[in-house]
Amino acid sequence: MSAATVNLVVAMGCEAAPLLRGLALKSLPVEGGFRAWCDDARETFLLQAGIGRVNAAAGVVTLQALSGHPACSAWLNVGIAGHAEEEVGRVLVAESVHEEAGGRVRYPALPAGLALGTAPLLTVDRPSSEYRPGFLHDMEGAAFMATALRYSSTELVHCLKVVSDNRAQPLSTAGLSKTRVESLLELAVEDVVSMVAELRVPAEQRASRLAPPAEWQKLSEEYACSVTQAALLRRLLQRWNALFPGRELPEVKQPASARGTAAGELLRQLEAGLDEMWQRDGQ
Amino acid sequence: MIETIYIESDLLEHPRARSVMKRLPRARVVSCDHYGEVFNPHAQDFRLQKENPSLLIARKRGRMVLPVPPGSGIGAEQDFYFSHLLNCPYDCRYCFLQGSYNSAGLVLFINYEDFMTAVDERIGELGDGERACFFSGYDGDSLALDAVTGFAGEFLSFFEQRPRAWLELRTRSVNTAALLAREPIDNCVVAFSLSPPAVADRLDIGAPPVRSRLKAMAGLARAGWKLGARLDPLLFHDGWERGYKQLIDDLFACVPTSSLHSLSLGPLRFPPKVLEKMRRLHPTDPLLAAPTEEWLGVRVTPRDIHEQMQRLCVECLPASLDKSRVFCWPANEGLARGEQSRLAV
Numbered sequence: 001m002s003a004a005t006v007n008l009v010v011a012m013g014c015e016a017a018p019l020l021r022g023l024a025l026k027s028l029p030v031e032g033g034f035r036a037w038c039d040d041a042r043e044t045f046l047l048q049a050g051i052g053r054v055n056a057a058a059g060v061v062t063l064q065a066l067s068g069h070p071a072c073s074a075w076l077n078v079g080i081a082g083h084a085e086e087e088v089g090r091v092l093v094a095e096s097v098h099e100e101a102g103g104r105v106r107y108p109a110l111p112a113g114l115a116l117g118t119a120p121l122l123t124v125d126r127p128s129s130e131y132r133p134g135f136l137h138d139m140e141g142a143a144f145m146a147t148a149l150r151y152s153s154t155e156l157v158h159c160l161k162v163v164s165d166n167r168a169q170p171l172s173t174a175g176l177s178k179t180r181v182e183s184l185l186e187l188a189v190e191d192v193v194s195m196v197a198e199l200r201v202p203a204e205q206r207a208s209r210l211a212p213p214a215e216w217q218k219l220s221e222e223y224a225c226s227v228t229q230a231a232l233l234r235r236l237l238q239r240w241n242a243l244f245p246g247r248e249l250p251e252v253k254q255p256a257s258a259r260g261t262a263a264g265e266l267l268r269q270l271e272a273g274l275d276e277m278w279q280r281d282g283q
Numbered sequence: 284m285i286e287t288i289y290i291e292s293d294l295l296e297h298p299r300a301r302s303v304m305k306r307l308p309r310a311r312v313v314s315c316d317h318y319g320e321v322f323n324p325h326a327q328d329f330r331l332q333k334e335n336p337s338l339l340i341a342r343k344r345g346r347m348v349l350p351v352p353p354g355s356g357i358g359a360e361q362d363f364y365f366s367h368l369l370n371c372p373y374d375c376r377y378c379f380l381q382g383s384y385n386s387a388g389l390v391l392f393i394n395y396e397d398f399m400t401a402v403d404e405r406i407g408e409l410g411d412g413e414r415a416c417f418f419s420g421y422d423g424d425s426l427a428l429d430a431v432t433g434f435a436g437e438f439l440s441f442f443e444q445r446p447r448a449w450l451e452l453r454t455r456s457v458n459t460a461a462l463l464a465r466e467p468i469d470n471c472v473v474a475f476s477l478s479p480p481a482v483a484d485r486l487d488i489g490a491p492p493v494r495s496r497l498k499a500m501a502g503l504a505r506a507g508w509k510l511g512a513r514l515d516p517l518l519f520h521d522g523w524e525r526g527y528k529q530l531i532d533d534l535f536a537c538v539p540t541s542s543l544h545s546l547s548l549g550p551l552r553f554p555p556k557v558l559e560k561m562r563r564l565h566p567t568d569p570l571l572a573a574p575t576e577e578w579l580g581v582r583v584t585p586r587d588i589h590e591q592m593q594r595l596c597v598e599c600l601p602a603s604l605d606k607s608r609v610f611c612w613p614a615n616e617g618l619a620r621g622e623q624s625r626l627a628v
Binding site: 106111279 | 286287289311313315316320321324326327328330331332334335337559562563564566567568569571572573574
């Protein structure tokens with residue numbers, strides 16, 4: 001399982017189809033009425049969640065599990081959206097995501113060098129031909145973002161939308177058949193593929209930084225560390241590796257038999273060993 | 284380059300905001316109600332943002348001017364700081380700001396007049412004969428963004444009329460154009476943070492090289508400005524003795540002692556939670572991984588090491604420098620514990 005994945009969530013199958021081809025994804029078994037796909041390396045995942053906020057949120061949770069709870073994941077919500085003024089077929093990235101129901105606003109930190117245009121995105125619960133000027137309108141973005149941010153950070157969670165209707169061509173006349181949606185999404189495939197590649201770089205950087213030291217899992221299990229002790233151990237091991245790369249850990253002498261005490265003794269001796277080594281060799 | 288500007292929507296027509304945006308014509312502008320909506324959320328990655336920081340234009344609310352942490356003064360009876368900027372475009376590895384905020388976005392508070400009103404209130408509270416120093420580079424570099432913010436020009440004109448108040452501009456930048464374009468004022472100290480080049484080249488990421496800072500100091504000295512040298516923090520590294528000795532020699536080769544208002548020295552120090560956060564952001568960095576001691580509620584370089592460094596630096600200072608202009612952190616700790624740090628002779 002990859003340490004960093006890029007996870008895409010769409011609402012409808014007709015939104016997924018062009019992306020599956022563009023990203024060369026293959027079907028995955030999944031429960032809960034969702035459909036999911038991934039690439040051979042299991043680094044890029046796509047899930048078809050269904051329409052609306054609840055489906056989008058549930059889809060993110062399902063995809064997080066399906067992708068193996070990576071140390072870091074980037075997330076992209078792709079789909080169609082209405083916009084009062086922008087022309088149909090324009091591809092835009094959300095610069096802010098507004099939830100109509102709760103009033104909450106979130107601000108994705110846009111990627112460096114983003115060539116695509118941006119617009120605020122308003123997530124509504126019902127399709128409508130009433131447009132807030134300047135805004136993209138969808139039915140998933142706000143819930144997608146709120147949920148994905150539980151697993152990632154604001155630089156790595158984005159919404160990319162293709163304008164499907166506007167005041168001149170409102171929903172009632174836009175004729176949004178499956179074929180029409182699929183052809184609109186075709187217009188975005190190249191941008192999606194680029195964005196997936198661009199998001200993977202910072203996701204891998206973050207995953208590398210968040211990765212625990214190699215010895216951590218084994219030691220924390222061996223000494224039955226509590227959650228707090230495991231966190232302390234992780235930081236001590238990171239400091240050790242930063243100061244003395246490649247050097248073996250100090251030998252821990254006769255840990256007491258009681259479990260909590262043994263872990264406490266491990267931490268105490270590691271810290272003392274680090275200080276001693278630094279005083280002796282590290283300066 | 285700043286690619287995104289977030290701006291509080293009621294400031295969109297503010298003349299200073301318009302001027303800032305005009306100076307960054309290629310940046311996209313995103314409006315928000317309050318900068319905290321962008322700056323404060325937890326799910327942010329400071330390290331990733333640091334590679335592409337955005338600018339947030341906001342109005343500072345609440346307490347505009349605050350007392351400085353104890354022991355950071357440079358000779359005035361009272362010391363305050365105010366922050367028109369949160370965060371810094373540079374990425375110094377030991378900078379406490381990265382452990383202080385969730386976001387690496389640069390917050391520019393453009394209601395300069397409200398800061399000035401608060402400064403006047405503090406001046407009004409001074410006792411007879413008292414002076415106050417106002418530090419402007421506590422939460423960000425005073426001059427690094429000056430070409431965009433116009434901060435120095437506006438505040439120099441303000442402080443020029445208030446002789447009981449000093450303004451300290453603290454910087455690692457060489458953006459001195461606004462200063463050189465006008466006559467110097469008596470109550471401003473342009474203070475440069477300095478470290479030996481061998482360590483600054485590695486740790487002061489994105490900041491001008493030390494030799495450029497020294498050159499900028501020389502130019503300001505020739506123009507008649509009062510200067511500060513901030514060897515704070517003193518950074519422990521291989522070859523620190525040679526490095527600091529050479530730095531001090533280079534400093535005084537560029538800056539006559541008569542131009543030096545103050546020189547300050549202090550240990551690398553962090554509030555404990557800030558240090559923990561910085562270690563998480565830089566888990567492989569040996570400088571942050573090194574052992575520290577608790578001193579006056581903060582984590583510092585082990586004191587015996589710091590005192591060696593401080594002692595050497597003081598010994599290297601030229602005899603012509605009046606030692607009353609040398610300040611050590613904390614204010615009541617000097618070369619040896621219990622000694623006065625203000626090395627008056």
